[in-house]
Amino acid sequence: MPEGHTIHRLARQLGGALAGRPVRATSPQGRFAEGAGLIDGATFERADAWGKYLFCDLGVGEILHVHLGLIGKFRRREFPPVEPTGAIRLRLVGEDTTWDLSGPTRCELVSPDEQRRIVDRLGPDPLRRDADPDAARARLARTERPIGATLLDQSIIAGIGNVYRAEILFLCGIHPARPSSTLSDEQFDDVWSQTVRLLRIGERSGRITTTDPDEIGVPRSRMRREDRLYVYHREHCRRCGTDLRTDRVGGRPITHCPSCQPARRSRPRRR
Numbered sequence: 001m002p003e004g005h006t007i008h009r010l011a012r013q014l015g016g017a018l019a020g021r022p023v024r025a026t027s028p029q030g031r032f033a034e035g036a037g038l039i040d041g042a043t044f045e046r047a048d049a050w051g052k053y054l055f056c057d058l059g060v061g062e063i064l065h066v067h068l069g070l071i072g073k074f075r076r077r078e079f080p081p082v083e084p085t086g087a088i089r090l091r092l093v094g095e096d097t098t099w100d101l102s103g104p105t106r107c108e109l110v111s112p113d114e115q116r117r118i119v120d121r122l123g124p125d126p127l128r129r130d131a132d133p134d135a136a137r138a139r140l141a142r143t144e145r146p147i148g149a150t151l152l153d154q155s156i157i158a159g160i161g162n163v164y165r166a167e168i169l170f171l172c173g174i175h176p177a178r179p180s181s182t183l184s185d186e187q188f189d190d191v192w193s194q195t196v197r198l199l200r201i202g203e204r205s206g207r208i209t210t211t212d213p214d215e216i217g218v219p220r221s222r223m224r225r226e227d228r229l230y231v232y233h234r235e236h237c238r239r240c241g242t243d244l245r246t247d248r249v250g251g252r253p254i255t256h257c258p259s260c261q262p263a264r265r266s267r268p269r270r271r
């Protein structure tokens with residue numbers, strides 16, 4: 001499912017393929033016919049990502065806003081374009097590429113003010129150069145909610161989804177039920193730097209890989225699917241062999257290692 005790395009990669013690919021040239025926009029499925037009509041023939045200026053939100057500026061005043069949700073896809077297709085199959089909400093055709101958007105939770109034109117309001121509700125995005133980790137640090141320090149839940153909260157950190165949160169907490173040795181406010185500064189720094197590192201690897205390759213190539217014995221590009229993650233959808237801890245546990249935290253299941261991620265008594269955060 002798309003996490004922040006997917007959207008940043010998509011923004012980079014759309015920009016590379018379409019920017020600076022006019023695009024033909026249609027809504028083969030019909031549900032975005034009016035919006036597609038407004039951007040049809042416009043010059044694609046830039047694509048930008050903030051967490052899981054994609055914004056494309058076509059210089060028409062309003063901005064194309066796309067959120068893929070859990071099942072949405074924005075895929076490069078054959079060029080010249082062939083008759084679309086399935087429910088394609090939006091098709092963009094540039095000079096030499098075709099892009100089909102299907103199954104998004106949002107596909108709409110928004111004003112620059114609305115775009116700002118969407119972004120203002122989001123926490124810092126670890127993949128953005130302008131990200132301010134201290135904004136996330138301050139928000140976590142103020143809440144007793146479990147860290148497994150707050151890492152999914154896009155208003156605290158934008159871009160982490162269910163796979164990355166399990167892997168980040170494993171790598172940091174933090175139990176998912178631990179109250180967010182009890183993380184030390186060092187633990188927060190560790191969470192942030194692992195998040196930046198892992199999302200960057202994902203953005204470059206287009207898939208989520210969190211394991212260390214030295215541990216697996218092959219480079220990331222040659223890893224088997226089952227060797228790419230430490231805990232997500234696994235039964236035993238890759239590092240210590242302990243049976244993994246799966247609990248619901250933040251409304252979704254998260255797998256963790258009771259031995260590598262011990263629960264501990266919460267204590268007041270030290271400053």
Ligand SMILES: [Zn+2]
Pocket residue numbers: 237238239240241242257258259260261
């Ligand atoms: Zn373990």
